[in-house]
Amino acid sequence: MVTLCILATGILLAVLGLVVGYIAIQGLPGLSWSFFTGTPRPIGEAGGGMAHAIAGSFILIGLACLVGIPWGVLTGIFLAEMKRWRRLGTLVRFTADVLSGMPSITAGIFIYTSVVISMQTFSALAGGLALGIVMIPLVARNTEEILRLVPASMREAALALGLPYWRVVVSIVLPTAARGIGIGMTMALAGIAGDPVPLFFTALNNNYWSLDLRQPIASLPMEIFRYTAAPFAEWHTLAWAGALVLIAISFTPMLLVRIFLPGYRIRR
Amino acid sequence: MAVKQQRQKMRRPCIDPGDGVLQGLAILSALGLLLLVFLIGLQIWRAAGPSLTRFGWSFIFSRTWDPVAGVFGALPYIYGTLITTLLGLILAAPLSLGAAIFLAELAPRPLRTVLGFLVDMLAAIPSIVYGLWGNFVLAPWLLRFLEPWLGQHFGWLPLFQGPMYGTGILAAAIILAIMISPLVTAISREVLALVPTGQREALQALGATPWEVVRVAVLPSARTGIIGAFTLGLGKALGETMAVTLVIGNRPEISWSLFAPAHTMTSVIINEFAEAITSLHVAALIHIALLLFLVTLLVNILARLLIYRMERGGKDGMMHEL
Numbered sequence: 113m114v115t116l117c118i119l120a121t122g123i124l125l126a127v128l129g130l131v132v133g134y135i136a137i138q139g140l141p142g143l144s145w146s147f148f149t150g151t152p153r154p155i156g157e158a159g160g161g162m163a164h165a166i167a168g169s170f171i172l173i174g175l176a177c178l179v180g181i182p183w184g185v186l187t188g189i190f191l192a193e194m195k196r197w198r199r200l201g202t203l204v205r206f207t208a209d210v211l212s213g214m215p216s217i218t219a220g221i222f223i224y225t226s227v228v229i230s231m232q233t234f235s236a237l238a239g240g241l242a243l244g245i246v247m248i249p250l251v252a253r254n255t256e257e258i259l260r261l262v263p264a265s266m267r268e269a270a271l272a273l274g275l276p277y278w279r280v281v282v283s284i285v286l287p288t289a290a291r292g293i294g295i296g297m298t299m300a301l302a303g304i305a306g307d308p309v310p311l312f313f314t315a316l317n318n319n320y321w322s323l324d325l326r327q328p329i330a331s332l333p334m335e336i337f338r339y340t341a342a343p344f345a346e347w348h349t350l351a352w353a354g355a356l357v358l359i360a361i362s363f364t365p366m367l368l369v370r371i372f373l374p375g376y377r378i379r380r
Numbered sequence: 381m382a383v384k385q386q387r388q389k390m391r392r393p394c395i396d397p398g399d400g401v402l403q404g405l406a407i408l409s410a411l412g413l414l415l416l417v418f419l420i421g422l423q424i425w426r427a428a429g430p431s432l433t434r435f436g437w438s439f440i441f442s443r444t445w446d447p448v449a450g451v452f453g454a455l456p457y458i459y460g461t462l463i464t465t466l467l468g469l470i471l472a473a474p475l476s477l478g479a480a481i482f483l484a485e486l487a488p489r490p491l492r493t494v495l496g497f498l499v500d501m502l503a504a505i506p507s508i509v510y511g512l513w514g515n516f517v518l519a520p521w522l523l524r525f526l527e528p529w530l531g532q533h534f535g536w537l538p539l540f541q542g543p544m545y546g547t548g549i550l551a552a553a554i555i556l557a558i559m560i561s562p563l564v565t566a567i568s569r570e571v572l573a574l575v576p577t578g579q580r581e582a583l584q585a586l587g588a589t590p591w592e593v594v595r596v597a598v599l600p601s602a603r604t605g606i607i608g609a610f611t612l613g614l615g616k617a618l619g620e621t622m623a624v625t626l627v628i629g630n631r632p633e634i635s636w637s638l639f640a641p642a643h644t645m646t647s648v649i650i651n652e653f654a655e656a657i658t659s660l661h662v663a664a665l666i667h668i669a670l671l672l673f674l675v676t677l678l679v680n681i682l683a684r685l686l687i688y689r690m691e692r693g694g695k696d697g698m699m700h701e702l
Contacts, residue, residue: 113591114486120478121487121495124565127558128502131513138516186409194406204410206684207417213612213680214673215619217646221669222420225427245420248413276396278403306506309621312650333508333622340512340626348516355509362504370497 132359139356142349151321158346162354164321168236168330169305171323172315175240176304180247181297187248188255188293193281205256212249219245220310228314236329239315243304250303254296257376258289292373298365306358308333332358421673428670431663439667445632447656452664454671456632460642461672464549464624465617467638468556472613476561477606480568485594496569503562511626514555519546519627522554527639542637547629550638555623560613567612571605571690572598608686615679619672621646645672 150161187208191201223242228234262285270280286293308331311317316328317338323329332354339351369376425432431439435452442453483496523546530540579597588596599606629641630651643651645668656662 113595114482116474117478117482117486120475121482121499123475124479124502124561125495125498128498130517131502131505131510131558134513134517135509183409183412186406187413189402190406190410194403197407197410200407200410204413206688207414209684210677210680211413211417213615213683214676215621215646217619217621217649217669218420218424218673218676221427221649221666222423225423225666226419245416248416252413276399278396278398278401281402302504306508307622308508309646309650312653316654333506336508336512337622337626340508340515351512355512358506358509362506363501366497366501366504 135352135355135359138349138352139354142353143356147350147353152319153346155344156346160346160350162332162335162350164318165330165332165335165354167321167323168315168318169332171236171325171329172239172243172311172331173301173305175237175325176243176247177297177301179241179244180251180300183244184248184251184300185255185293187252188259189281191252191256192259193285205253208249208252212253216242216246216307216309217313219243220313223310224313231326233326234314234316234328236315236325236327239311239329239331242310242314243307246304246307246310247300250300251297254299255289255293258292258296259285261292262288292376295365295368295373298368302362302365305361306333308337421677424666424670424673428663428667430660431667432670434660435664435667439664440671443634447652447658447661450658450660452660452667454645454664454668456634457643457645457648457668458671459634460549460628460632460644461618461646463642464552464556464628464644465614467549467553468560468617469610469614471553471557472561472564473610475557476564476568476609476613479561479565480572480606480609481594481599483565484569484572485598486590496566499562499565502558503566507559507620507622508626510555510559511623514551514623514627515547518554519551522546522551526550531639538636539638542635542639544639545629545641547627548639548641549628551627551629552624552642552644553638555627556617556620559620559623560617563616564609564613567609567687568602568606571609571687572602574605574690575601602690604686605690608683608690611679611683611686615676615683618679619646619676621650625650645669 146159147161148166149163150159151164153160187204190197191205191208194201219242222245223238227238227241231238266284266288267280270284271277275283311331311334315331315334317334318328318330320330336351336354336358339347339354342348431452435442439452439454440458441455442451443455444451444453445456446452479499483492483499487495523544527540527544527546527550531544534540575598579601580593583593583597624644625647628644628647630643630647631641632643632648633640635642649665649668652661653665656665
């Protein structure tokens with residue numbers, strides 16, 4: 113049985129090696145200068161790039177942060193600091209955990225029914241909102257866990273000096289936990305950066321360079337999906353390179369945790 | 381009255397208005413989160429309205445999906461989701477359980493950290509990347525090697541008959557297994573770590589082998605939590621969209637053969653949403669999303685309850701030990 117357990121671990125790690133290795137080999141040749149600066153060429157012409165999708169992804173992620181980070185951090189503060197509301201806290205924590213397990217397709221359709229239909233157009237704004245919703249529970253739970261690691265003696269010392277409670281939270285607790293909260297955010301960011309599902313119903317896609325928040329916008333995961341499903345070899349090269357970029361984006365926060373917060377248990 | 385006033389005095393006096401602001405904002409965000417889940421459900425339910433009133437329960441049992449005639453039944457999609465999820469879980473179960481036991485109980489300590497980190501990385505890879513890999517690497521490999529082999533040796537089973545495509549139920553199940561295994565492994569590992577050390581030491585003192593310790597002392601106590609981890613994996617598999625869409629073959633058929641292409645609840649929404657012209661078609665797609673929302677909500681609630689119970693039980697166990 114021990115051998116079987118080792119075998120199971122080996123198979124999982126072999127799969128990791130296969131996926132990452134294959135994508136590295138296929139993707140590296142496509143990662144040229146023009147990948148980051150060019151825009152799509154007509155079908156059949158080699159070259160071209162993903163600049164429009166990279167810019168779009170940045171805009172969508174930025175918008176998502178505007179929604180997800182304040183909402184998530186404040187909810188995390190509520191869960192960790194407001195001891196008087198413990199009952200409600202349990203319910204909110206449970207809801208956040210349940211929400212983080214929900215398929216992101218529901219967030220996309222929610223924004224479609226409430227924003228896209230009333231704006232009468234797919235837009236970057238709607239896409240950012242949908243991604244923001246996906247972010248909230250992750251940011252909230254990670255913020256809570258990190259805030260709990262701040263020793264109570266620090267709060268007590270600050271309170272004893274006569275600081276009001278909100279100053280204790282804002283100037284003592286949050287800065288102490290800043291690194292952890294920041295890494296929690298990058299983790300949530302990596303999660304949404306590679307997920308095209310909510311965008312199908314909200315931001316859709318755009319073949320051209322566009323920074324207009326009220327118009328559909330391109331993004332890396334959407335372009336990878338489109339290029340994968342298409343039958344053109346030039347597009348496949350771009351898809352592989354894009355996938356390699358996404359893998360790099362999603363591994364970064366894991367490495368950050370390993371280096372800066374060894375032993376921290378990632379919330380999922 | 382007097383008692384009430386006194387109680388209010390005994391609470392922390394709100395001297396600084398900033399306290400009220402911070403507290404207000406925090407409570408508002410927390411309540412907003414509850415409201416958000418409710419609103420998501422409500423909006424999806426309302427948008428599915430036309431299809432709900434038109435087809436009702438028969439939507440779940442009907443096999444006809446005809447956008448032109450305006451008749452919609454989701455059975456092939458529900459079947460596709462259930463069969464791929466079930467197969468994915470069956471494939472993932474031994475892998476993730478074995479890996480979790482090895483990482484939590486058997487591996488030497490330095491190895492645990494490194495391998496555990498690698499498994500976590502596997503969990504962090506975005507689903508579209510798995511989809512791309514499944515489409516270009518896994519599906520052709522299945523078509524060339526695994527499916528002919530299965531057909532040759534197990535062809536007497538209806539599961540392994542019929543034309544081979546590469547993309548299909550089998551490919552989707554394998555991709556799902558690859559995607560949920562790291563998640564289930566990571567959570568099972570944390571759950572196993574909650575089992576009190578004393579239980580292991582007692583058996584070790586009796587001269588048990590490492591595997592006997594795991595089987596007798598660890599697994600029975602961790603059962604609730606491991607079931608919770610698998611339930612969480614189930615929820616993820618049910619709602620998995622991108623990778624499945626790229627490898628399932630996208631054909632609404634109910635077939636015994638695992639080689640056959642199929643369609644899942646998520647993949648049909650992704651494929652048809654942009655092309656849906658009639659409002660009834662859109663409503664029918666959102667109707668599918670509503671079913672998915674309700675099922676994954678239930679599954680996730682169950683999963684979290686199981687894991688919470690295990691975490692609390694684990695802490696109580698520690699207390700006993702002390």
